[in-house]
Amino acid sequence: MASCFFRTFPINRGATKSLSFNYFLRYYASCPRCWKCSSEGSKDKFFCSSCGVLLKVAKHENYFALLDVAKRYNVDLVALKKNFRSIQNQIHPDKFAQQTPEEKQLALEWSALINKAYKTLTKSVDRSQYLLELQGITISEDNSHIDQSFLIDMMDLNESIDEARDSEQLQQLKARIENLIQNQTQDIEQSFQADDLERAKQSVIRLKYLINIESKTKAKVLQQSLQTK
Numbered sequence: 001m002a003s004c005f006f007r008t009f010p011i012n013r014g015a016t017k018s019l020s021f022n023y024f025l026r027y028y029a030s031c032p033r034c035w036k037c038s039s040e041g042s043k044d045k046f047f048c049s050s051c052g053v054l055l056k057v058a059k060h061e062n063y064f065a066l067l068d069v070a071k072r073y074n075v076d077l078v079a080l081k082k083n084f085r086s087i088q089n090q091i092h093p094d095k096f097a098q099q100t101p102e103e104k105q106l107a108l109e110w111s112a113l114i115n116k117a118y119k120t121l122t123k124s125v126d127r128s129q130y131l132l133e134l135q136g137i138t139i140s141e142d143n144s145h146i147d148q149s150f151l152i153d154m155m156d157l158n159e160s161i162d163e164a165r166d167s168e169q170l171q172q173l174k175a176r177i178e179n180l181i182q183n184q185t186q187d188i189e190q191s192f193q194a195d196d197l198e199r200a201k202q203s204v205i206r207l208k209y210l211i212n213i214e215s216k217t218k219a220k221v222l223q224q225s226l227q228t229k
């Protein structure tokens, strides 16, 4: 069996110096060895090209690569959904009911990972946060990174929701929040386009706040509509 490295590693003689050790490691890590027949360099992400079993779960692979879409904020949502369905169709645990316990377990693990990847990439806020994380930028759960004027605005908004007495007031607030969410989403898109990750981070923090307030408002709208029935 030809090894993965010698068979497929893209050696460019003119550019040997530019092939960093990290690149080699990344490439080699993405070239899994089959747990059953030991062959390497399967052309398929999920199945061994030699013996056909489900491969071990590639936890290191980023969600964009996993679902075969370009790694960017403006992800192709149609392709994302299509690829997700096609992969789930191949690896769904139901398909492995007659297989070995090892493969059943792997199908469960793959399925969970693919679901998580899809969920993360579908929602704008989660996709943004994930893109930032891939660049080493994390968002803490405390308020330490948020500007004070935004925080004060949010406190005012929260107060207005608490004090809203009729559905008209609530609907107005809901519309205002939706508008703010739209603005932040646009700002995130522009920040990623400009490769301004710090600005993207600030907008993601704001968007998360607004989404929380939006769900609080929706809950109150629902509560009110139940009361008036």
Ligand SMILES: [Zn+2]
Binding pocket: 034, 035, 036, 037, 038, 039, 048, 049, 050, 051, 052, 053
């Ligand atoms: Zn195999």
